[in-house]
Amino acid sequence: MARYYIVVYDVNEKRVVRVHKILKAYLQWRQRSVFEGWLDGNEVAELKRKLSRAINEEEDSILFYSLPSDSNLVTFHLGRPPDEFDNVI
Amino acid sequence: MARYYIVVYDVNEKRVVRVHKILKAYLQWRQRSVFEGWLDGNEVAELKRKLSRAINEEEDSILFYSLPSDSNLVTFHLGRPPDEFDNVI
Numbered sequence: 001m002a003r004y005y006i007v008v009y010d011v012n013e014k015r016v017v018r019v020h021k022i023l024k025a026y027l028q029w030r031q032r033s034v035f036e037g038w039l040d041g042n043e044v045a046e047l048k049r050k051l052s053r054a055i056n057e058e059e060d061s062i063l064f065y066s067l068p069s070d071s072n073l074v075t076f077h078l079g080r081p082p083d084e085f086d087n088v089i
Numbered sequence: 090m091a092r093y094y095i096v097v098y099d100v101n102e103k104r105v106v107r108v109h110k111i112l113k114a115y116l117q118w119r120q121r122s123v124f125e126g127w128l129d130g131n132e133v134a135e136l137k138r139k140l141s142r143a144i145n146e147e148e149d150s151i152l153f154y155s156l157p158s159d160s161n162l163v164t165f166h167l168g169r170p171p172d173e174f175d176n177v178i
Contacts, residue, residue: 006154010120011168034152059168059169060168061120061121061167061170062167064166065162067156075152075154077150077151077153078137078141078150079100079144080147
């Protein structure tokens, strides 16, 4: 059953582009280092497998939150609207 | 009524220490640039006011997610366990 995910990565800049690309194939980009969206069990397993291969487990960390639904999730931000990542790096 | 918050900041490193300190007074630190915890309406208003003063609105961005409760929130991470921020900077 699909759940709604928020994923925040903290990885060495050498691996940011690779990690960003993997996440972008499964989720919507929200803010620098933050992605969100729906994943079913197979997708999350696949995503975890790909990310685990891409990161250095001693240096990098990727945090996953999941919820049964985004219907109760409220979002807002302070400051500038998020840049498109592709314009940032 | 209190809600459960996840807050992710993306601020210029000149302002990281200040923003981190403000967030730490209201929420629990989870991973570099990620905080979470319960806030009632007054607390969140106060926190937003302090953060708005501390950031540069053109350069910095702080993303807030809120939920009625953390009871359906599942968390896990890949890679290293989060460092204590105070050891990082």
